[in-house]
Amino acid sequence: MTQVFDVYARYYDLLYRDKDYASEAGFVAEQLRRHQPAGSRILELGCGTGIHAEYLARKGFHVHGVDLSAEMLVKAEARKASLPPEIAACLSFSQGDVRTVRVGAQFDAVVSLFHVMSYQNSNADLAAAFATAAQHLGPGGVFMFDYWYGPxxxxxxxxxxxxxxxxxxxxxxxxxxxxxxxxxxxxxxxxxxxxxxxxxxxxxxxxxxxxxxYLFLPEIPQLASGPEWASCTSTAWLKDVVPTEQDWAGFSVIHRR
Ligand SMILES: C[S@@+](CC[C@H](N)C(=O)[O-])C[C@H]1O[C@@H](n2cnc3c(N)ncnc32)[C@H](O)[C@@H]1O
Incomplete structure (x- = not known):
């Protein structure tokens, strides 16, 4: 996986230059305000080159991004260095695997965007990533992520x-x-x-x-069935409706107990 993304990093931003990261970060910020109104500290799992992180920092959130790929992180650091100091001060990055990383801090929200959870292929990998999210959330914190939607x-x-x-x-x-x-x-x-x-x-x-x-909606509460998790809601990515077969990505919000 690291090798795949290290090579990919060289043209990643070019590949996705038309992706509307600003609107996506707006959607995530809106969800955060709805589900965790006082929240300001975000852990981003699989932050890539840090584009969502930048937009979230511009909205006043503090974001720590983690990624497996050293090259993606080099790009994220370069992006940070190009930002106004008050925005850059809201960003930090470190290398780690979403299944095992422990950054030694707690956050109001853990987010994982652009199918990072779908890169966790096995039930064990997904369970490990959910455990990472739970470990980094305080009571009432939220875990938000999108994924390929099975139907x-x-x-x-x-x-x-x-x-x-x-x-x-x-x-x-x-x-x-x-x-x-x-x-x-x-x-x-x-x-x-x-x-x-x-x-x-x-x-x-x-x-x-x-x-x-790819995930099906009934799998999400199953993945979040441990005692650390409370409620779970799922919609289509970037929409406030139940996903249909037209929606390639689903989006779930899980509350930490
Ligand atoms: C499609 S990219 C998305 C990057 C970023 N979230 C974005 O929206 O541009 C998937 C990212 O997930 C990272 N990734 C995949 N599996 C990972 C894992 N087990 N631990 C940490 N990062 C992982 C990859 O290195 C890559 O940067």
Whole structure:
């Protein structure tokens, strides 16, 4: 996993430059104010290059981001260094695995965004990530996360996708070829990424597999059935409604007892 994301980090922000991180952070902030009105301290599990963290810091939250990938964290630190000092002061990052990391502090909320929980493929991995969230929350704290939503995955079926992108330095062609592992509720997304450096015309190909666990709503309270957890609500990602087969991502909020 680390290797996959270390390579990925080089073109990650380019790949997702059209992703509306600002609106997504707005949605998360709204959910936080609804579920934990006095909350200001956030632990972000799988923070990547720190874009959600930046937007949340701009909204007045203090965010500590954790990620497995050293290269993603280098980018997150570089982003932090480019921010006005009062925003940068609200951000910190460290390396760790969401299944095992313990940062030695408590937070009002733990958030995990852009399918990080789906990267936890097995029941044991998911349970371990939930335990990490519980360990870092005080009473009444909330754990919020999105994930691939099972009914949409099975009814829409993942498709082969081709994405072309570029900037002044590189051109990237990415082909995604998914394989469903039905018995495990996992999709292996096999990416072939061809990167051309414009100045030297050097061409590199990277092959990587992202294995994504899709979840069904009844699994969420099951995962949060331990005595440390209280209520659980689930909606479609970025919406306030029950997800349908049109919604590729679900979003759940679980309250710590
Ligand atoms: C699709 S990216 C999302 C990054 C970021 N949340 C965003 O929205 O841009 C998934 C991230 O999860 C991280 N990740 C996956 N499994 C992890 C694990 N077990 N522990 C820590 N980070 C993990 C990867 O390194 C990667 O940065």
């Amino acid at each position: 949409a995955v099975l009814l829409q079926k993942p498709e082969v996708r081709v994405k072309r992108l570029g900037d002044d330095q590189i051109e990237v062609l990415r082909i995604a070829e998914p394989v469903l592992r039905l018995a495990e509720n996992v999709v292996d997304v096999n990416y072939s990424v061809i990167i051309k450096t414009k100045a030297s015309c050097e061409v590199r190909q990277i092959n990587e597999t992202h294995s994504m666990r």
